[in-house]
Amino acid sequence: MRSASTAxxxxxxxxxxxxxxxxxxEVLIAWQCDRTGPTxxxxxVYCPAIQDYIDLIxxxxxxxxxxxxxxxxxxxxxxxxxxxxxxxxxxMGAVSMMIYGTPQAQALNxxxxxxxxxxxxxxxxxxxxxxxxxxxxxxxxxxxxWSQAAGAIQFIKEKLGGSLKGKKIAYxxxxxxxxxxxxxxLEDLQKIEGFEMRSFxxxxxxxxxxxxxxxxxxxxxxxxxxNHLFGRSPSVAVKEYKRAxxxxxxxxxxxxxxxxxxxxxxxxxxxxxxxxxxxxxGAGDDYPIRQEIKAMYKAQGKEPPKGMDDTVIYNRAILxxxxxxxxxxxxxxxxxxxxxxxxxxxxxxEQIHDFTLGGLFPPxxxxxxxxxxxxxxxxxxxxGGKFVKETDWFRGYPEVVAAAVxxxx
Amino acid sequence: MFHRESGVFKTSYxxxxxxxxxxxxxxxxxxxxxxFIVLAPLTLGEYYISILDLILIAVVGALGLNILxxxxxxxxxxxxAFMSVGAYTAANLVVHLHAPFWVTIPAGGLMAALIGAVVGxxxxxxxxxYLAIATLAAQLIxxxxxxxxxxxxxxxxxxxQVPRPSLFGTQLKSQTQLYLFLMAFAVLAIVATSxxxxxxxxxxxxxxxxxxxxxxxxxxxxxxxxxxxFAISSFYAGVTGVLYTxxxxxxNYEQFQxxxxxxxxxxxxxxxxxxxxxxxxxxxxxxxxxxxTRWFLESFGGLIFSQxxxxxxxxxxxxxLFGGLIIFFLVVEPEGLNRLWRxxxxxxxxxxxxx
Numbered sequence: 152m153r154s155a156s157t158a159x160x161x162x163x164x165x166x167x168x169x170x171x172x173x174x175x176x177e178v179l180i181a182w183q184c185d186r187t188g189p190t191x192x193x194x195x196v197y198c199p200a201i202q203d204y205i206d207l208i209x210x211x212x213x214x215x216x217x218x219x220x221x222x223x224x225x226x227x228x229x230x231x232x233x234x235x236x237x238x239x240x241x242x243m244g245a246v247s248m249m250i251y252g253t254p255q256a257q258a259l260n261x262x263x264x265x266x267x268x269x270x271x272x273x274x275x276x277x278x279x280x281x282x283x284x285x286x287x288x289x290x291x292x293x294x295x296x297w298s299q300a301a302g303a304i305q306f307i308k309e310k311l312g313g314s315l316k317g318k319k320i321a322y323x324x325x326x327x328x329x330x331x332x333x334x335x336x337l338e339d340l341q342k343i344e345g346f347e348m349r350s351f352x353x354x355x356x357x358x359x360x361x362x363x364x365x366x367x368x369x370x371x372x373x374x375x376x377x378n379h380l381f382g383r384s385p386s387v388a389v390k391e392y393k394r395a396x397x398x399x400x401x402x403x404x405x406x407x408x409x410x411x412x413x414x415x416x417x418x419x420x421x422x423x424x425x426x427x428x429x430x431x432x433g434a435g436d437d438y439p440i441r442q443e444i445k446a447m448y449k450a451q452g453k454e455p456p457k458g459m460d461d462t463v464i465y466n467r468a469i470l471x472x473x474x475x476x477x478x479x480x481x482x483x484x485x486x487x488x489x490x491x492x493x494x495x496x497x498x499x500x501e502q503i504h505d506f507t508l509g510g511l512f513p514p515x516x517x518x519x520x521x522x523x524x525x526x527x528x529x530x531x532x533x534x535g536g537k538f539v540k541e542t543d544w545f546r547g548y549p550e551v552v553a554a555a556v557x558x559x560x
Numbered sequence: 561m562f563h564r565e566s567g568v569f570k571t572s573y574x575x576x577x578x579x580x581x582x583x584x585x586x587x588x589x590x591x592x593x594x595x596f597i598v599l600a601p602l603t604l605g606e607y608y609i610s611i612l613d614l615i616l617i618a619v620v621g622a623l624g625l626n627i628l629x630x631x632x633x634x635x636x637x638x639x640x641a642f643m644s645v646g647a648y649t650a651a652n653l654v655v656h657l658h659a660p661f662w663v664t665i666p667a668g669g670l671m672a673a674l675i676g677a678v679v680g681x682x683x684x685x686x687x688x689x690y691l692a693i694a695t696l697a698a699q700l701i702x703x704x705x706x707x708x709x710x711x712x713x714x715x716x717x718x719x720x721q722v723p724r725p726s727l728f729g730t731q732l733k734s735q736t737q738l739y740l741f742l743m744a745f746a747v748l749a750i751v752a753t754s755x756x757x758x759x760x761x762x763x764x765x766x767x768x769x770x771x772x773x774x775x776x777x778x779x780x781x782x783x784x785x786x787x788x789x790f791a792i793s794s795f796y797a798g799v800t801g802v803l804y805t806x807x808x809x810x811x812n813y814e815q816f817q818x819x820x821x822x823x824x825x826x827x828x829x830x831x832x833x834x835x836x837x838x839x840x841x842x843x844x845x846x847x848x849x850x851x852x853t854r855w856f857l858e859s860f861g862g863l864i865f866s867q868x869x870x871x872x873x874x875x876x877x878x879x880x881l882f883g884g885l886i887i888f889f890l891v892v893e894p895e896g897l898n899r900l901w902r903x904x905x906x907x908x909x910x911x912x913x914x915x
Contacts, residue, residue, distance in 0.1 A: 187878075227879075229819070230815045234614065254815060257719050258809075260810070261724075331717070332716055334716050
């Protein structure tokens with residue numbers, strides 16, 4: 152039986168070998184993306200969006216004469232699957248990878264270094280990986296959980312009149328490592344700003360939080376609430392705040408609690424009126440790149456996909472993909488037209504500077520030391536049936552976050 | 561494995577308990593060893609070796625669970641949690657004491673065995689589905705503890721980076737090196753299990769499984785042997801966790817959640833309860849099936865669906881196929897792949913003179 156399975160493996164191998172022969176002028180971007188599993192609510196919008204952007208680049212002639220080839224695999228949010236798929240995409244010759252999921256980012260980190268392939272984890276993953284010297288091949292490329300928490304506190308401070316002394320803040324979090332991650336930074340900020348904070352854990356899968364919300368609304372009565380939730384739980388939270396009579400204009404959601412899908416699942420825009428959302432890529436439709444993608448679909452005689460209406464997630468996928476393409480562009484320029492390796496693309500990422508695609512991205516500055524690009528965030532508020540920009544791009548307490556990154560060594 | 565004896569000629573207990581019932585068995589085992597230890601790493605590419613690596617890790621875990629569920633008849637859905645106990649024990653030893661792998665692997669196993677024996681205590685009073693719930697509680701308690709005790713988890717992220725194991729001064733980095741490293745432990749686990757089930761302890765396990773009151777009457781201390789079963793099974797789980805930690809270079813409890821326990825239970829049920837070959841087949845089946853179905857869909861899905869739809873269809877259809885194939889194999893042979901294999905063997909044993 153074992154020999155039979157080897158025979159199958161060999162047969163499978165022959166088929167793959169046929170598919171893997173790359174043509175001359177092509178570079179492969181590989182991504183893992185879950186259209187199934189616990190995070191499919193994000194994936195069903197996120198994964199096709201990546202392909203849309205790559206199609207757009209290829210329809211304009213590719214990058215510096217190279218066509219972008221793509222490989223998408225679904226890991227069902229399971230780590231063994233992610234490892235197997237990583238090995239496969241490596242074998243296919245991927246020069247850069249998009250990771251999907253925090254445990255997956257942790258599991259693949261060491262392999263990325265060994266194989267010299269840069270991987271990105273925008274908005275999730277390991278906060279300490281902002282430090283490019285310790286995590287040379289892992290690129291958060293967008294605000295990590297630490298920068299997000301700091302950004303939220305900065306925003307709350309401005310909202311509450313410039314001082315947090317004696318104010319009460321409730322931190323509602325999904326009870327897993329990603330949920331815990333902002334806590335050290337929040338505690339540091341608590342010492343600096345002198346506010347009172349209480350954290351409320353929501354046990355997975357996070358669809359039952361009546362008790363926590365009641366506790367917040369009736370007993371603790373904070374001046375502001377930070378929501379750090381995932382999957383279905385953000386919509387449940389919004390619904391519960393509404394029911395308990397806690398004003399949503401005093402709630403801010405971190406990046407995975409702030410998409411259109413969450414608002415709609417909570418009962419629609421009217422229910423969530425006033426809710427603040429923190430973003431690492433712009434929300435809404437008013438960006439030239441989105442019009443270009445729509446035009447591309449129109450030119451093919453097709454309707455733009457429905458996923459584009461979920462602008463928050465769609466735009467994040469654009470951010471991730473565009474930075475990969477940009478890194479490859481930098482890499483090809485640097486190598487003088489030679490096909491770039493993973494190492495070249497890593498250096499390409501580290502040259503990305505002020506690439507904002509018409510304001511969709513913050514003014515990132517990725518360097519060999521800072522793989523986060525500054526930790527920029529922007530706040531949007533639910534107002535009259537859409538997300539309305541409340542602030543410009545800003546960085547919350549960059550020195551506090553930098554100190555936390557340093558301390559994590 | 562491939563031998564065909566012409567009848568039952570065993571006249572002593574020693575012959576019945578022999579590891580190799582016929583000389584040809586020894587040769588078959590040697591041939592397998594040659595194929596997988598020498599030939600496979602030389603001929604297969606890195607990607608295929610990485611799949612074999614995942615299978616080898618799963619084999620160790622499935623063997624352990626089969627000792628408990630298949631041989632002793634005590635159901636457990638806390639196997640994933642015992643793996644995390646092993647993983648974090650090893651990770652902490654490596655980080656704080658720079659312990660080498662030949663210390664951390666037994667240490668992780670022993671710690672898991674200790675916790676497993678404690679979790680096994682309810683098995684003395686309850687059975688079947690009730691015990692399943694008790695072990696489920698253990699899974700949740702262990703998960704919660706690791707998630708909330710920084711002394712174990714190494715901080716709020718609950719993940720500890722671990723350098724790859726080194727042997728004689730060289731760090732085992734490539735997939736092939738790790739393959740040989742994991743193979744050593746998988747072989748050890750297979751040999752240990754096949755010796756265990758032939759021994760007095762193994763026979764006591766089977767007696768407890770078949771009828772624990774009868775076992776008690778013939779003088780088997782069920783209290784002791786049930787706890788032994790939990791401890792041994794958890795030892796295997798702990799070792800699996802450590803191997804996994806070394807393979808990935810990180811200990812993270814999110815890799816050992818309840819769905820992992822269910823996956824391992826699926827392996828031993830699909831493979832065949834109470835059989836070593838079954839555990840191996842089950843581990844191969846559950847690890848390889850998602851890969852094989854995806855490959856199948858990628859190769860032939862393009863004939864029916866457009867390329868853009870395919871990206872959406874493959875992951876979903878893969879789940880459906882995975883579930884469907886499990887049902888199919890269990891309907892064809894409820895006793896698992898091992899029984900299916902034995903049926904095939906028995907058919908050919910007398911072939912072509914079946915009457």
